[in-house]
Amino acid sequence: MPFLSLEKQEDYRRRYAEEHPGWQPASHVYRNRVAAHLGPSVRVLDLGCGRGGVVEELHGRAGRVVGVDPDRASLAEHRLACLPRAAGRAEALPFPDRSFDLVCCSWVLEHLPDPERALREVARVLAPGGHFVFLTPNVRHPLLALNRWLRWTRGRAVQWLYGRAEADTFPALYRANTIPRLTSLLRSAGLEPVALIPVGDPTYLAFNEALYRLSAWVERWVPPSARVHLVGEATVA
Numbered sequence: 001m002p003f004l005s006l007e008k009q010e011d012y013r014r015r016y017a018e019e020h021p022g023w024q025p026a027s028h029v030y031r032n033r034v035a036a037h038l039g040p041s042v043r044v045l046d047l048g049c050g051r052g053g054v055v056e057e058l059h060g061r062a063g064r065v066v067g068v069d070p071d072r073a074s075l076a077e078h079r080l081a082c083l084p085r086a087a088g089r090a091e092a093l094p095f096p097d098r099s100f101d102l103v104c105c106s107w108v109l110e111h112l113p114d115p116e117r118a119l120r121e122v123a124r125v126l127a128p129g130g131h132f133v134f135l136t137p138n139v140r141h142p143l144l145a146l147n148r149w150l151r152w153t154r155g156r157a158v159q160w161l162y163g164r165a166e167a168d169t170f171p172a173l174y175r176a177n178t179i180p181r182l183t184s185l186l187r188s189a190g191l192e193p194v195a196l197i198p199v200g201d202p203t204y205l206a207f208n209e210a211l212y213r214l215s216a217w218v219e220r221w222v223p224p225s226a227r228v229h230l231v232g233e234a235t236v237a
């Protein structure tokens with residue numbers, strides 16, 4: 001039994017949203033920015049689609065959605081059976097130039113060994129006027145120090161604390177995970193940043209009521225640029 005199951009964490013998120021009107025989890029901010037670009041003729045690439053994600057909810061609002069991921073087991077187990085999907089790495093996308101109007105990815109950039117090369121691939125497959133929307137951790141948040149320790153345990157602590165299967169934990173390199181670094185990498189790849197939004201979330205250490213209250217108090221003092229998540233959007237320059 002995990003110390004903090006996803007269900008319990010979501011309960012704390014709902015409570016935090018009630019206590020802080022206007023706050024949304026980063027996943028909601030990300031979903032809304034993706035949804036804003038959908039339409040009946042929009043071609044979408046879900047980069048690092050895994051077993052599912054935002055496209056499960058939104059795929060009916062796009063013209064065509066394709067998923068790509070290097071993990072073949074995740075592709076085979078994708079929850080959206082009708083989703084066309086391909087095995088491939090972000091650094092070498094198996095698609096022609098200008099194939100998509102929107103590329104979205106969540107929890108991917110932090111794992112990439114060569115994020116600049118991957119972002120150049122994103123720019124290559126985007127059509128003129130296309131958008132890239134992403135969600136990734138912010139390495140400036142203190143929680144990332146804990147995550148580095150969890151990485152040292154090779155996934156066992158993550159499974160124990162959060163109930164996440166070891167097969168679903170991947171090494172995090174954090175080579176594109178600050179606002180200045182992302183801005184530089186995006187522009188170098190030919191993408192112009194439209195928004196880089198830091199989003200706080202005190203629920204990762206909310207293992208009990210006292211820790212939730214402490215985490216929520218600490219969240220008040222975390223500088224905006226160091227909030228735990230980054231939701232970003234860029235267009236083809």
